[in-house]
Amino acid sequence: MTNKKYFIGNWKMFGDFNSFKIIKKINQFCTNSKKYKVVLCVPNTLIHFFNKKLKFKNIYLGAQNCHHADTYGAYTGSVSAYMLKKTGAEYIILGHSENRQSGDTNSIIKKKIESSLKQKLNIIFCIGENLAERRNKKTLIVLRKQIKYCIEKKYNLNKIIIAYEPVWSIGTNKILKNKELEKIIRFIKKEYRDKFKTKSFPKVLYGGSVNQKNISQLSLVRELDGFLIGGASQSSKKFIDIIKNYYK
Numbered sequence: 001m002t003n004k005k006y007f008i009g010n011w012k013m014f015g016d017f018n019s020f021k022i023i024k025k026i027n028q029f030c031t032n033s034k035k036y037k038v039v040l041c042v043p044n045t046l047i048h049f050f051n052k053k054l055k056f057k058n059i060y061l062g063a064q065n066c067h068h069a070d071t072y073g074a075y076t077g078s079v080s081a082y083m084l085k086k087t088g089a090e091y092i093i094l095g096h097s098e099n100r101q102s103g104d105t106n107s108i109i110k111k112k113i114e115s116s117l118k119q120k121l122n123i124i125f126c127i128g129e130n131l132a133e134r135r136n137k138k139t140l141i142v143l144r145k146q147i148k149y150c151i152e153k154k155y156n157l158n159k160i161i162i163a164y165e166p167v168w169s170i171g172t173n174k175i176l177k178n179k180e181l182e183k184i185i186r187f188i189k190k191e192y193r194d195k196f197k198t199k200s201f202p203k204v205l206y207g208g209s210v211n212q213k214n215i216s217q218l219s220l221v222r223e224l225d226g227f228l229i230g231g232a233s234q235s236s237k238k239f240i241d242i243i244k245n246y247y248k
């Protein structure tokens with residue numbers, strides 16, 4: 001796995017064909033980047049279109065979720081990892097709290113991870129506690145469980161990046177203090193290495209209200225391997241400013 005920092009955009013339910021101008025600007029900005037890797041996880045309706053339109057690709061495209069079945073099936077409205085791979089997706093977000101809230105359990109997420117690994121997709125696996133769990137000081141227990149029930153040692157762990165996203169921080173402009181964030185990221189890395197007996201620590205990103213202002217403060221958290229950026233990734237200017245300010 002690379003030592004580059006990850007800047008991953010999660011467009012959520014946003015964008016149409018005209019949004020290619022956003023992708024185009026970000027792609028131009030990323031020319032020859034030796035320091036970081038940019039991935040944009042866009043709606044399924046746009047992956048193939050963007051992929052075809054980008055002549056020189058400095059960025060990677062990804063999806064935001066999938067159905068857990070391996071290929072095809074009677075699942076109205078759903079799309080499998082197999083189908084997403086064929087659109088040109090190279091990454092996939094799984095376990096996002098918005099999907100957990102609408103029914104994705106740890107065991108469903110685990111199946112999604114397995115079907116995505118079969119397609120050799122790179123997985124951005126989201127974990128995080130909600131506000132009640134945080135207030136009850138259950139954060140580390142929740143994170144440990146989410147890792148334990150979704151990942152197995154036998155998986156190709158090089159294909160899995162973890163995104164720590166406290167649910168209460170998503171889209172709220174509320175963000176952890178660096179000290180606490182450092183502690184949690186260290187916990188995740190150690191937990192993962194001890195549990196799966198890996199030689200190195202996993203890549204761990206932070207997500208939740210990351211913007212062009214707070215990125216300077218977040219850049220001081222040395223344990224972090226990058227960021228998962230929601231709202232601010234829908235604007236090329238904000239997204240590019242996040243990268244610029246990170247390296248200032």
Ligand code: PGA
Nearest residue numbers: 170171208209229230231
């Ligand atoms: P946000 O979303 O940056 O808008 O808080 C992050 C995410 O949901 O991945």
